[in-house]
Amino acid sequence: MYVPCWPGLKPSYFVGAPSQRGLPFPFSAPHKTYFYVARSGIYYLLRALGFQKGDTVLMPDYHSGVEVWAVRASGASVRYYHINRNMEPDLDELSRLCRSNPRAMYVIHYLGWPQPMKELMALCRERGMILIEDCALALGSEFDGEPLGSFGDYAIFCLYKTVPVPNGGLLIQNRNVLSALRNMELRRCDGTSVVGRCLELMLEWIRSQSEIVGNALFSAKRAAGRALTSIGVQRLPVGDISPEFQSAGYRVANLNVGMSPLCHWLLNRFDYELICQKRRQNYLLMREKLLGRIPLWDKELAKGVCPLFFPLLVPDKSVAARALWARGIAAVELWNYGYPEAKREEGPDARFFRDHLLELPIHQDMTPAQVDYVADQVLTLRLHF
């Protein structure tokens, strides 16, 4: 059995009619800008706000690295606050840091779970700070009946993490709308990058239906990719947060690229309510299979939370990930590293997550049999603590 980590691009999306219901938030927000990737939205937001050296953004020590890179590339300064084992900030520490006159607070909703928005909004209001919500991992999640991304002054989404689009970052402006962001002239992304990523997403889906056919097609695609590289055809990647990419330095010149028109077309064709429902069902089924048998990071799946992955605590992430991949399960190692300068500020809980938290797929394409299979493999392989 093959279980991909991301949902695939199914043929039915291309033949189905667009949704008649109207798109939900964040797509329905009045002030929005679509980019090729989410980091572009972060960079251009801070540039439009006029951040420069000495203007501080409070950022969590548990992060992917690329969001911090985007903030630093804009010229802003960063101070780090700690994330605890509950994947939340320590509000006392954050409140102390707010007294040092930072201009903005940057909040990440991890794996779809909301941060305590009432308290964070109150802190920002008291101090006149800008609140930026990072919903890269939280498309479709709610807090207290309101969508994540609707609380902060600004919010950023990474669309291709939750739905099968080849690219797409979305910046929402809820308050203090900046016209510079509304009228941006973004470059059109090249067709090869879009077609290449679409093919990957389609092949992932085919491979989850038939491993033999999928593997053969993947080999052909890889050969075609190598041929294109050898004749110098460049592609713009999505979601690359690898350390090699970090040390090579992301390129600011690549940030002013917009989301591809195909993504707009596809975004109209997904059933967002159903996606959230399926992810919750799969999450709860996985939990039922594992609870009481292995130790879990067991944060309540409150109403409205749309989980991105099922978090699994393991002694050695790369050993566990390799063992699962060998059984056809595409486990994800989110965030083994952060932004290099943040390392000395990193707290023990962020370190713990980087070393021990592995993400298992529970996305909308997965069947109960696939969830069963993943849970069985986790237990059989004895990967847990």
Ligand SMILES: Cc1ncc(COP(=O)(O)O)c(C=O)c1O
């Ligand atoms: C929390 C968070 N914010 C922002 C980003 C940036 O997203 P993108 O890769 O689309 O630029 C990522 C990417 O992994 C992320 O995990």
